[in-house]
Amino acid sequence: MNEMKKCPECSAENPKAANFCRKCRYEFPEATKDGLSLKPEFKFFRIRELQYVVGSKIHIEWDADNYTKIELAGEDVTLYKDVELVVEKAVELQLVASNDYDQTKQSIKIVPYSSPVIRRFSSSHTNIKAGKTTRLSWNADYAKTITLKSPTDEVDVTLMSELEVSPTEDTTYTLIAYAIDESISVLKEISIRVLQDVIINYFSSDFPQTLESQPVKLRWDVANADKIMLYPNDIDVTQQTSIEVFPNRAMTYRLVASNAISIKEQMVSVGVRPLPRLDVKVSDSLSRLQIPNCEIDLPPLTASIKETDLDRWMLSPTKQDITKKIWGKELWNRLKEILSPNIKLR
The missing domain is CATH 2.60.40.10 (Immunoglobulins)
Structure with a gap:
């Protein structure tokens, strides 16, 4: 039985030695007469990394024969043998190799492992007295390793779920959960305040x-x-x-x-x-006060009284009142003559 070859234009079967397709008259290249395959072939198509999570960088690599063009997910990658990409989610990628006669397709699935999750990271106290201890506790899933960091130390706590600490000063603790791809991690922080007595x-x-x-x-x-x-x-x-x-x-x-x-x-x-005071008691009001043949401005007089005896008053006992002795005798007698009995000076 004669070997056959498929026309890339109309898919009709033709004898291997045919120069033209007997159905659509497509002209076959000379190479097809020597038994070379018209169809591209993949040697391999794979993901280099065995384990990865969302956010990981992975490398997809391939090798093929008898092609003139290769596309990965619709992008021309003819000049490449591999590509690097960041995993965003689970997805299926298709690699298509083609030549003038036919094309070959192959798919690969990108299925990331679950990313680590810190579900809880807490402390029994947020404020402690210097010299006292507090207990840190946590719960994390999908982590390959877990570390607890402080400004002065780093501890592998992968197999632990709690730890007692005794900080000597205000300290921030950081819990870091690493994914299978250790370049990917998540973290949470807790600050412990160390208090001194007031x-x-x-x-x-x-x-x-x-x-x-x-x-x-x-x-x-x-x-x-x-x-x-x-x-x-x-x-x-x-x-x-x-x-x-x-x-x-x-x-x-x-x-x-x-x-x-x-x-x-x-x-x-x-x-x-206390400051010295001038008490003036008037039966009706100052507006009714009549002082004949005497012009006295009482506010400046009051200020004058205070100023005149200030030195003596400052040296006197705290509760001593100013008496009429600080007035000049002549002025005091004159005031007594012109003021009514309802006005009292002390």
Whole structure:
């Protein structure tokens, strides 16, 4: 039986020695008369890597004979023997080799392994006192290896699900789960805060005593506190190291500093010397006050009284009142004559 060959144009069977297709008159090349195959043939088509996950880089390689063109997933790869690609999902790729007479197709499936997943990474405490321990625990799937990293250490915890740690300072722990392809990994972090007891190094005022309503600066130095409050004013002074207050009477200020594990307080007292006062009692109102033949401007007079005896008053006991002795005798007698009995000076 004579060998046959297929026409690439109409697929009709023709004798091997035919020069033209007996159906469509396609002209066969001379090579077909020497028994060479019209159809391309693949020697192999494979994925180089044995294990990979989504995100892995893989290499697809092939070899073929008797082709003039090769396409992979619709892309011309005639000049290549392999390609590199990143796995995005499970997919089937087709390699097509063709020549003037026929084509050959072959498929390959890309099926990635499951990527690692850290389902839980937690700590029994997020704040601990210096010198204490806390327990880290985790749950991860599809991981080839698992490591626990800190700024000072790295531990293989693949066969573990928990670990006790005792950080000496604020520390961030990182759990890393590696895939079968170890270039692919996922991670989660936990920060453990290491707290020290609150310390109030000092709390003081610029002056132990002051004049009524005059400013006094309170100062403090506090360590390891998350919150600082000043009482009785109920002021949050967490971000401050001093504040100006205006006491109008003797005051005791209390500074309260705290964090999650401790609270400390300290007090400071400020004495206040009251300002001298001129009491004027009028039965009706000042607008009805009549002072014949005498022009006296009372506000400047009051200021004058305060200014005149300021030195003596500053040296006097705190509660001593100003009396009429600070007035000049002549001025005092004159005022007594012109002011009504309803006006009292002290």
